[in-house]
Amino acid sequence: MHDNSSDSKGFLRRHAAKLVASAVITVGIVFTLQKGGLTLLPEGGDFAHVRFWTLPLYLLTVVAMSYFRAMRWRYLLRSFADVPRRRVLAVSWIGFAAILLLPFRIGEIVRPFMIRERGKVSASSATGTVVAERVVDGLYLSIVLAIALVFVPTIDPLPAQVVGLKVSVSQVRASGFVMLGVFTAAFITIGVFYFARDFARRLTLAVFGVVSKRLGEKLADMAEKLANGLHFMGRARDAIPFLLETTAYWGLNALGMWLLAWGCGVVHADGSAITFGEACALMGMLGVTILIPGPPGLLGVFQAGVYAGMTMYFPTSVVTGAGAAYAFLMYGIQLVWTVAAAGFFLVGDRNAMKALRASPGLGASEPPPSASFGEGSPRTDAITDDDVDALRASSAG
Numbered sequence: 001m002h003d004n005s006s007d008s009k010g011f012l013r014r015h016a017a018k019l020v021a022s023a024v025i026t027v028g029i030v031f032t033l034q035k036g037g038l039t040l041l042p043e044g045g046d047f048a049h050v051r052f053w054t055l056p057l058y059l060l061t062v063v064a065m066s067y068f069r070a071m072r073w074r075y076l077l078r079s080f081a082d083v084p085r086r087r088v089l090a091v092s093w094i095g096f097a098a099i100l101l102l103p104f105r106i107g108e109i110v111r112p113f114m115i116r117e118r119g120k121v122s123a124s125s126a127t128g129t130v131v132a133e134r135v136v137d138g139l140y141l142s143i144v145l146a147i148a149l150v151f152v153p154t155i156d157p158l159p160a161q162v163v164g165l166k167v168s169v170s171q172v173r174a175s176g177f178v179m180l181g182v183f184t185a186a187f188i189t190i191g192v193f194y195f196a197r198d199f200a201r202r203l204t205l206a207v208f209g210v211v212s213k214r215l216g217e218k219l220a221d222m223a224e225k226l227a228n229g230l231h232f233m234g235r236a237r238d239a240i241p242f243l244l245e246t247t248a249y250w251g252l253n254a255l256g257m258w259l260l261a262w263g264c265g266v267v268h269a270d271g272s273a274i275t276f277g278e279a280c281a282l283m284g285m286l287g288v289t290i291l292i293p294g295p296p297g298l299l300g301v302f303q304a305g306v307y308a309g310m311t312m313y314f315p316t317s318v319v320t321g322a323g324a325a326y327a328f329l330m331y332g333i334q335l336v337w338t339v340a341a342a343g344f345f346l347v348g349d350r351n352a353m354k355a356l357r358a359s360p361g362l363g364a365s366e367p368p369p370s371a372s373f374g375e376g377s378p379r380t381d382a383i384t385d386d387d388v389d390a391l392r393a394s395s396a397g
Helices: 004-035 054-071 071-078 085-101 101-117 125-150 169-195 197-208 214-236 237-263 275-291 302-312 322-348 350-357 384-395
Strands: none
Touching: 004 197, 054 071, 054 085, 054 237, 054 322, 071 125, 071 214, 085 101, 085 322, 085 350, 101 125, 101 350, 125 169, 125 214, 125 237, 125 275, 169 197, 169 214, 169 237, 169 275, 169 302, 197 350, 214 237, 237 275, 237 322, 275 302, 302 322, 322 350
16 A cells, blocks of 8 residues: 655655745745735735626636647657547646646656656656757747837836836846747757757767766766657647647737736726737746746746736836736636646546656655556656756746
């Protein structure tokens, strides 16, 4: 019989430092927000302008967004095997909840662990697809943000600091372009390893081998493994629909943020409503902020990202009023949906719960033979520390 208390103790032992650090980050951000006049729980008056009929419409965009976010993964997996749609959806929604609820993105390992299947999809191959997906998302989002920062007009003059935070607006804007540079470099790197592997390996060993030959070999091995996730780029029948569904995912995200902001009464100083371009900028700034090593539930980090974006386009009175209601409702709806979607599959399939408990991200080093999920998915190769490090390094939210 599997000992759940041992699982819990193992999880706490392995991730104690991360849990403590995430708690410190959460307390620090919440304290800073409250000191700056913002709270995680808005006052009653902040909801005065909310059009509550827009909330179910926003929920529909969240459901559609999470569907495309999950299902596009099948095009990356198709390089190795055709995985049933229901299983892709179940594993993805469970994985998204794990990423959200666990600190420092420990949950990133859940998806590749649960999708693996002997003779069809290995843990390393699945990890490569998730990393490729993360890098594409980061590049896509950073391009959208950079375009918004250049072409969408801001208030003039810009405030010196983000409302509620001791961070300058100029630093916030600069971080968007830094993000574009980082993910462009990441995409180029794994692309070179995919298309010119021998050259890329020699170059990596030459550069990093000066410091440590072992480090150079480890980085080269990791990059080669992750570059395999780009197999889909060589197949138009996979690459095109993946990029289209990625566009649908981020487009619905921006549309939902725009709709909810309008529904909460987020307006400019002259009373005009938020524009779609501004919603894209808010989405991008939120993506930048959640790159910060996150506490469970992204509590505080999520709100800080929304406030950072709103500061560039709306007066302080709106940010601290209707904007506070907006951040609260968006966070709450997304959190509830993510947990509910994962719970639906976990309750309906006992094998899914067993596989989740056995995930390395939750403290198990090796799963028991019974910890399989989906038809014909027994235990296969282990997920290595390199896999875990690569997933965390590539995370974009």
